[in-house]
Amino acid sequence: MTMKTLFLTTATLIAGTAGMAAAQQTVGFSQIGSESGWRAAETTLTRQQAEERGINLQFSDAQQRQENQIAAIRSFVAQGVDAILLAPVVATGWDSVLEEAAEAEIPVILLDRRVDSAEDLYMTAVGSDLVHEGEVAGDWLVGEVGDEECRVVELEGTTGSSPAIDRATGFRNALEGHDNIEIVRSQTGDFTRSGGKEVMESFLQAEGGGQDICALYAHNDDMALGAIQAINEAGLNPGEDILIVSIDAVPDIFQAMADGDANATVELTPNMAGPAFDALEAYWADGTEPEKFIQTDSTLYTQSDDPMAEYEARKDLGY
Ligand code: AHR
Numbered sequence: 001m002t003m004k005t006l007f008l009t010t011a012t013l014i015a016g017t018a019g020m021a022a023a024q025q026t027v028g029f030s031q032i033g034s035e036s037g038w039r040a041a042e043t044t045l046t047r048q049q050a051e052e053r054g055i056n057l058q059f060s061d062a063q064q065r066q067e068n069q070i071a072a073i074r075s076f077v078a079q080g081v082d083a084i085l086l087a088p089v090v091a092t093g094w095d096s097v098l099e100e101a102a103e104a105e106i107p108v109i110l111l112d113r114r115v116d117s118a119e120d121l122y123m124t125a126v127g128s129d130l131v132h133e134g135e136v137a138g139d140w141l142v143g144e145v146g147d148e149e150c151r152v153v154e155l156e157g158t159t160g161s162s163p164a165i166d167r168a169t170g171f172r173n174a175l176e177g178h179d180n181i182e183i184v185r186s187q188t189g190d191f192t193r194s195g196g197k198e199v200m201e202s203f204l205q206a207e208g209g210g211q212d213i214c215a216l217y218a219h220n221d222d223m224a225l226g227a228i229q230a231i232n233e234a235g236l237n238p239g240e241d242i243l244i245v246s247i248d249a250v251p252d253i254f255q256a257m258a259d260g261d262a263n264a265t266v267e268l269t270p271n272m273a274g275p276a277f278d279a280l281e282a283y284w285a286d287g288t289e290p291e292k293f294i295q296t297d298s299t300l301y302t303q304s305d306d307p308m309a310e311y312e313a314r315k316d317l318g319y
Contacts, residue, residue: 025284026056027277028076029085032113033064035158035191036222037250037319039087041270042112044318046085049273053281064158064190066090070097077104083280085273086122087111090160098122109279111272114162124279124290126272130163133298134170136266137245140300141215142178144243144263150214153203154186155196155227157219164188167219167247184213189223196223200230210236218246221253221265228261239263239303249301251314257307267299270317 027050034040043059050057058081060072066089076084077100084101086108088094098121101108110125141152154171157164168186175181185203189195196218204210210231218224224246231238238244238261246253249267256262279290301310 025082025280026058026079027083027085027280028058028060028072028079028081030060030062030069030072030076030087032062032069032087032089034061035064036193036220036248037252038220038222038248038268038270039191041250041317041319042087042272045271046111046273048318049271049277053277055277062089064089066093070094073097073101073108077101077106080104081106082284083123084108085111085276087272088113088115088162089158091116091162091165092160095121107280107283109276111276112163112268114166119292123283124276124292124294126275126279126294126296128268128296128298130166131170131173133163133247133266133268134167134172135174136170136298136300137167137217137247137264138171138174140245140264140302141217141243142174142181145181145214147180148214150181151184151207151212152181152215152217153200153207153213154183155189155199155216155218155223156186157188157191157223159188159190161191163247164219171217183217189218189226191220191222193222193226196226197230198226199223200227201234204230204234204236210234210242213242215243215245218244221246221248221250221262224262224265225252225256228256232261237261249299249310249314250319251311251317252319254301254307254311254314257301257303258311260303264300264302267297267301269296270319272296 062068094115107123112127189199228238244262245264247266282288
């Protein structure tokens with residue numbers, strides 16, 4: 001054996017670890033759609049992360065429909081991909097297709113939302129504690145209004161999605177024992193800016209032109225931004241006449257905070273793919289199984305947190 005052959009053989013053996021292994025892997029990503037700025041950033045960052053790690057990413061946009069996600073997963077299984085990332089639009093109805101992936105021995109990682117299936121049907125879930133997010137938003141409001149009477153309207157996320165369910169629960173947890181704060185209206189705006197605007201218009205109309213509303217809790221920033229437009233058009237001052245707290249920390253909400261139009265947001269990082277690919281690379285390298293839940297932070301930002309600096313820090317991240 002020549003020195004050159006020996007070197008190549010040794011190098012090939014050493015390279016049989018995460019980095020090289022990842023370079024040969026194909027990962028299917030079933031994304032919900034592009035309902036919000038946050039989701040656009042998650043898609044951008046997932047593509048970037050895959051490229052940086054040499055992972056071949058097969059992307060499928062479900063346009064908000066669960067049946068499209070199920071079809072995409074079946075197609076990934078048929079192709080024999082090495083892993084599947086799934087951001088599930090709703091929490092129920094995944095058992096059969098997850099069983100099909102499990103039978104094909106393809107690990108599935110959930111991104112940002114949860115499912116009600118048995119835990120052994122997926123490898124891990126990357127995301128925040130969605131109930132806690134709602135609690136952080138509610139705690140902020142409780143602190144802000146003190147003993148004042150406060151009638152709250154709520155813009156819910158997509159019906160049946162885990163963030164809509166859990167963020168509603170968390171917010172109510174925080175309000176327990178604070179009878180001066182009451183949720184008077186609650187309706188889905190489907191996590192979209194247009195949905196937020198439309199539903200807020202109907203809230204304003206039903207609540208004395210907005211005079212009877214003290215605060216808005218929106219399950220995401222995009223709906224809050226749509227609602228801000230509606231409040232402005234109704235001749236009120238968002239952020240003053242109606243307090244606004246929401247979730248995601250997208251650049252536009254920081255701009256709104258800097259303008260005095262929004263009051264608080266709870267950050268959800270759009271970089272779910274980083275921890276997911278870390279887990280997969282460890283698994284491919286030596287079979288290490290990740291924890292069942294890889295939790296991201298839920299940081300509260302208010303107008304006193306230099307919103308323009310936060311805007312600048314995020315504006316080029318694909319939101
Ligand atoms: O699942 C995360 C939620 O989905 C984000 O808060 C929202 O913006 C998105 O549509």
